[in-house]
Amino acid sequence: MLCDPADLFNSRDEKTVDLILSGRLIHLGIKTHNHRNIKKILIEKMPKNNDVLILGPSLVMGISKSDTGAEKTYNLGVGGADLNDVLAQLALLEINKVNSKKMIFCIDSFLFDQNLYNNSQLNKELMPYSKYMLKLLNGEKNIQEPNLSDVKFAHRIIALKNLFSISYFQSALTYLRRIIYRAIISKEEVNNSYLSIEETNKINADNRKNINGLAYYTDASIIYPLKYEKRTIDFVLKDIEKRHAQKSHFGFTDNAHISNFSKDTFEKVIKYYKAKGVKIEFFICPLPPSYWDILQQYNFPILKEEEEFAHYIAKKYNIPTTGSINPYKVGIKDVDFYDARHVRNDVLSKYFNFKY
Secondary structure, X not given: OOOOOOOXXXXXXXXXXXXXXXXOEEEOOOOOOOHHHHHHXXXXXXXXXXXXXXXXXXXXXXXXXXXXXOOOEEEOOOOOOOHHHHHHHHHHHHHOOOEEEEEEEEOOHHHHOHHHHOOOOOOHHHHHHHHHHHHHHOOXXXXXXXXXXXXXXXXXXXXXXXXXXXXXXXXXXHHHHHHHHHHHHOOOOOOOOEEOHHHHOOOOOOOHHHOOOOEEOOOOOEEOOHHHHOOOHHHHHHHHHHXXXXXXXXXXXXXXXXXXXXXXXXXXXXXHHHHOOOEEEEEEOOOOHHHHHHHOOOOOHHHHHHHHHHHHHHHHHOOOEEEOOOXXXXXXXXXXXXXXXXXXXXXXXXXXXXXX
């Protein structure tokens, strides 16, 4: 529906998940998608026993089973995932009795900067699950699972609020412009589509042009559009300059320190899953070198504190860690990024070890 570009009231998310689990690569089309709801449905429908689950913000969304080497890999990453997002997904895993031999957690300011997760409006409908997981971690007895009617009611309220928001109206206009451009001017396909199982299994450099747009791979990792793949170092440097000039840093705020509540809660998560015999690994995504060099002149203590905390927990619980916020420790270059924050999918395994 043109008046509902994000499918707030007519969701195709369940069909998207069904296609992913059937082994097909699905194009996401030109609409705004509720990736949190897609991953929620994925958890509810996915196999009960898996090899690797990947949790965190968009920094991890490109990690795929080709990086882990394990067929039963599922990527639960969502854009801007904070502490409450991770807790909600863990609750859904517990409620649906979904197990994994290994979990990879992205250590990022989104999880530890309370200025971000206290003000997030992205995951409000999942908050009942976050609260459930907190109670479980705190050892409370006879915890009641979230009431689905309450969750659905929260979704409707949020949908109605979004429907009458200025930003949602702007999204509708953007959607209209996309339809006009892609369907009339450039003659591109505007509806969702998917590659067959055979085509999906043969994805390589030669047929990469068949994936001209954002898509979910068969493990729910993201394949970025070709225009992302064609971005040059000039784009990365301009994005860094723009974010710095506008103080719109992705995932961290000025003068923020790591939250004690986040540290305490995250350590409880690690203890809980280590006790269950789950192998835990940490991924720390670096900044581009040019971005890192600029930020060293300003006050962002959380960047240092979160990595120190990660290494403290890793040593305490014997957790393998790959990556560093400092790009010089990783050896990564500006050219290895899509923008000021996201590492290119094709070099992830070059710099980081996600092997099962």
